[in-house]
Amino acid sequence: MTTRTTAIPAASDEAAIEIVKLNKWYGTFHVLRDIDLVVGKGERIVIAGPSGSGKSTLIRCINRLEEHQSGKIIVDGTELTHDLKNIDKVRSEVGMVFQHFNLFPHLTILENCTLAPIWVRKIPKREAEETAMHFLTKVKIPEQAHKYPGQLSGGQQQRVAIARALCMRPRIMLFDEPTSALDPEMIKEVLDTMIELAEDGMTMLCVTHEMGFAQAVAHRVIFMDQGQIVEQNTPKEFFNNPRSERTKLFLSQILGH
Amino acid sequence: MSETHSETVAYVRETMLPPEPPPLAETGAIKWLRENLFSGPLNIALTFVGLGIVWLVVSTVGPWLSHSVWNAGSMAECRQIIAQTWGEGATGACFALIKHRWNQFLFGFYPQALYWRPVLAFGLLFLALAPVLFSESTKARRVVLGLSLALTFVFAALLGAPMGALLGMAVLMLLWAALIETRPRWSLLASLAYPFIAVWLLWGGSLWSEAMVLAGFCLGFVVWRLLAARFGLLAFALAVMATAAWWLLLAGPLASVLAGVLPLRLRPVSSDQFGGFVLSITIGVAGIALSLPLGVILALARRSDLPVIKLLAVMFIEFIRGVPLITLLFVASLLLNYFLPPGTNFDIILRVIIMVTLFAAAYMAEVIRGGLAALPKGQYEAADALGLDYWKAQRLIVLPQALKISIPGIVSTFIGMFKDTTLVVFVGLFDPLKAMADTIRASFEWKGAYWEPYIFVGAIFFILCFGMSRYSMYLERRLKRDHH
Ligand SMILES: Nc1ncnc2c1ncn2[C@@H]1O[C@H](COP(=O)(O)OP(=O)(O)OP(=O)(O)O)[C@@H](O)[C@H]1O
Ligand SMILES: [Mg+2]
Numbered sequence: 001m002t003t004r005t006t007a008i009p010a011a012s013d014e015a016a017i018e019i020v021k022l023n024k025w026y027g028t029f030h031v032l033r034d035i036d037l038v039v040g041k042g043e044r045i046v047i048a049g050p051s052g053s054g055k056s057t058l059i060r061c062i063n064r065l066e067e068h069q070s071g072k073i074i075v076d077g078t079e080l081t082h083d084l085k086n087i088d089k090v091r092s093e094v095g096m097v098f099q100h101f102n103l104f105p106h107l108t109i110l111e112n113c114t115l116a117p118i119w120v121r122k123i124p125k126r127e128a129e130e131t132a133m134h135f136l137t138k139v140k141i142p143e144q145a146h147k148y149p150g151q152l153s154g155g156q157q158q159r160v161a162i163a164r165a166l167c168m169r170p171r172i173m174l175f176d177e178p179t180s181a182l183d184p185e186m187i188k189e190v191l192d193t194m195i196e197l198a199e200d201g202m203t204m205l206c207v208t209h210e211m212g213f214a215q216a217v218a219h220r221v222i223f224m225d226q227g228q229i230v231e232q233n234t235p236k237e238f239f240n241n242p243r244s245e246r247t248k249l250f251l252s253q254i255l256g257h
Numbered sequence: 258m259s260e261t262h263s264e265t266v267a268y269v270r271e272t273m274l275p276p277e278p279p280p281l282a283e284t285g286a287i288k289w290l291r292e293n294l295f296s297g298p299l300n301i302a303l304t305f306v307g308l309g310i311v312w313l314v315v316s317t318v319g320p321w322l323s324h325s326v327w328n329a330g331s332m333a334e335c336r337q338i339i340a341q342t343w344g345e346g347a348t349g350a351c352f353a354l355i356k357h358r359w360n361q362f363l364f365g366f367y368p369q370a371l372y373w374r375p376v377l378a379f380g381l382l383f384l385a386l387a388p389v390l391f392s393e394s395t396k397a398r399r400v401v402l403g404l405s406l407a408l409t410f411v412f413a414a415l416l417g418a419p420m421g422a423l424l425g426m427a428v429l430m431l432l433w434a435a436l437i438e439t440r441p442r443w444s445l446l447a448s449l450a451y452p453f454i455a456v457w458l459l460w461g462g463s464l465w466s467e468a469m470v471l472a473g474f475c476l477g478f479v480v481w482r483l484l485a486a487r488f489g490l491l492a493f494a495l496a497v498m499a500t501a502a503w504w505l506l507l508a509g510p511l512a513s514v515l516a517g518v519l520p521l522r523l524r525p526v527s528s529d530q531f532g533g534f535v536l537s538i539t540i541g542v543a544g545i546a547l548s549l550p551l552g553v554i555l556a557l558a559r560r561s562d563l564p565v566i567k568l569l570a571v572m573f574i575e576f577i578r579g580v581p582l583i584t585l586l587f588v589a590s591l592l593l594n595y596f597l598p599p600g601t602n603f604d605i606i607l608r609v610i611i612m613v614t615l616f617a618a619a620y621m622a623e624v625i626r627g628g629l630a631a632l633p634k635g636q637y638e639a640a641d642a643l644g645l646d647y648w649k650a651q652r653l654i655v656l657p658q659a660l661k662i663s664i665p666g667i668v669s670t671f672i673g674m675f676k677d678t679t680l681v682v683f684v685g686l687f688d689p690l691k692a693m694a695d696t697i698r699a700s701f702e703w704k705g706a707y708w709e710p711y712i713f714v715g716a717i718f719f720i721l722c723f724g725m726s727r728y729s730m731y732l733e734r735r736l737k738r739d740h741h
Binding site (some may be wrong): 063064065084088092093094096098100103104105106116119120143164165168176257 | 496633636637638639641642643644646649653654657658663736
């Protein structure tokens with residue numbers, strides 16, 4: 001494991017994402033409370049926490065799938081406001097992988113991967129297809145390119161989803177529990193893909209309960225509860241030496257079985 | 258358990274059992290009969306009641322149909338023949354009526370010498386639709402193209418199309434078919450031009466007036482494309498204004514100048530000469546083609562985040578759905594006359610098409626809204642996360658899936674609307690079912706014919722509607738992509 005961490009490039013000091021005093025409500029329900037977080041370029045962060053603590057909401061705010069009510073989110077120098085241009089700019093730089101893959105079932109794997117590059121980035125079809133095949137090879141399923149998502153296993157679909165996001169050449173990748181809808185034997189193939197991505201120096205924010213993955217690739221683990229960041233630390237410290245009671249309880253629960 | 262015993266319990270299968278056919282009583286016709294018709298006292302009783310009803314129908318309709326007369330000049334002659342052949346008091350169908358008057362059921366009062374024009378318009382419809390309806394299946398498309406080419410030509414020839422027209426139409430159709438097969442994308446432009454060709458063929462007059470209307474649309478489109486990047490929504494308004502200005506100011510004079518240079522004229526046919534299936538199909542096809550896009554827009558508007566747009570869509574849909582179609586048709590025929598400046602000639606068929614379209618679009622919108630609602634939220638989120646804007650997401654991700662889900666409902670709406678075109682009888686148009694049948698019954702020879710026209714017209718409606726229904730099933734099968 002230690003060899004692995006050294007193989008993975010370290011984060012730089014430049015900020016990729018800056019979140020300042022972020023607050024969000026669903027109606028009257030205060031989901032995110034005073035979140036402050038700076039993610040460096042090339043930094044990899046794992047977000048953990050109990051169900052309903054606001055992990056998904058936090059990373060969905062970063063590409064504006066959810067709107068925040070106060071505070072600032074600055075992604076790669078662009079602040080997220082109501083300005084549609086800024087939102088489009090941020091979305092084209094931030095890739096996202098969902099728990100339930102969300103592939104487009106009416107399009108082939110290849111079309112899934114080329115759609116956004118062609119229509120958003122205006123890349124010629126040929127070139128987009130080459131890029132798509134490159135990333136499909138990288139996630140090890142080039143032979144499935146002409147199938148439809150419904151014909152693939154869950155693990156394969158999730159790898160396609162990763163490839164689809166990469167085809168937009170994002171600088172930041174967001175993962176929302178990418179493995180929690182998968183059977184155990186498929187989890188590994190997806191995690192391996194993500195570890196490879198980490199080795200390439202991608203900035204990553206990942207909501208996951210895969211603690212092995214956190215220890216292998218994360219620079220920092222963030223623990224959230226009730227819409228707040230309760231604790232953050234290096235994976236080693238976080239797992240071996242948790243400070244808050246909430247963290248200890250959480251760790252005992254997820255590592256207990 | 259003792260250790261010795263556990264040894265005898267442990268077991269490993271060495272040979273696998275081959276599958277065997279089920280016992281005889283479990284298959285075949287006997288099983289089916291027993292399970293479906295005679296499985297209990299109630300079932301047995303129902304089976305006999307059902308058989309009784311079938312017998313009743315067959316025993317009354319059967320003789321009537323089998324005593325049918327195809328060769329006679331009038332109802333009286335028919336009755337005479339039936340009495341002679343099957344004895345006094347026998348009843349029989351007089352299909353001679355159909356043999357004599359089929360053309361009126363199909364073409365209404367359209368001039369007989371020009372029957373080839375609606376036939377050609379109908380044949381070209383399939384050429385216009387083939388690249389859309391059969392885009393992926395080359396085989397099905399070629400079959401449809403070949404059939405419509407051959408049938409259109411044969412029928413036009415049989416109906417007495419002049420030599421020149423036959424030649425021209427053969428060249429036109431072959432060129433078009435070649436375009437579809439070699440340049441499918443370009444052929445879509447031809448499909449867009451189809452409505453104008455069809456209008457020209459049906460109503461006649463100078464081709465240039467239709468061409469100028471089309472040119473207006475093209476002009477609007479070009480203006481919009483040129484300005485959209487810079488002015489956004491304003492560009493759309495400018496495009497509409499450019500089109501309107503073109504139609505009002507330039508189109509008329511230009512059309513007459515061009516007609517002077519190159520007269521492309523067909524003998525004009527006025528709307529009151531339309532009738533029968535020519536009328537039904539004209540209204541039906543136009544209504545179908547227009548109500549689908551309008552329905553999509555209404556459905557999207559009803560799900561819009563903008564309150565004003567949403568409110569407008571809801572009001573429109575609920576109002577139209579709450580009013581019988583006949584009311585709308587009366588509005589079209591009577592009320593619009595009051596609102597329009599006197600002397601304006603706003604074609605009655607066009608007015609009916611507009612009303613039928615609005616009516617169908619309201620239903621269509623609700624059907625499509627169902628499809629939109631059935632899409633998982635994740636699809637919208639994935640599209641957003643990839644940076645697709647609203648229109649691109651709708652066009653590339655949402656609508657293809659939502660429309661696919663809604664195919665059965667959409668086609669039902671189409672079929673319902675096509676059959677509703679018979680209601681135009683109430684505004685004095687000659688629909689095939691009532692108006693044409695009554696007209697023919699009113700003639701001296703065919704007085705007293707009752708069922709025959711209904712059977713004939715009903716059969717044609719059935720063929721057309723069943724065709725649509727089969728196509729929708731074919732489409733559903735072809736688009737089945739998820740193998741869950
Ligand atoms: N659209 C919504 N409207 C109202 N409340 C919501 C909405 N989405 C989420 N919530 C609530 O916000 C809270 C945080 O949700 P979120 O999905 O961010 O949790 P999470 O930490 O990702 O949980 P999980 O581990 O179960 O995915 C939850 O209590 C949830 O019920
Ligand atoms: Mg979540």
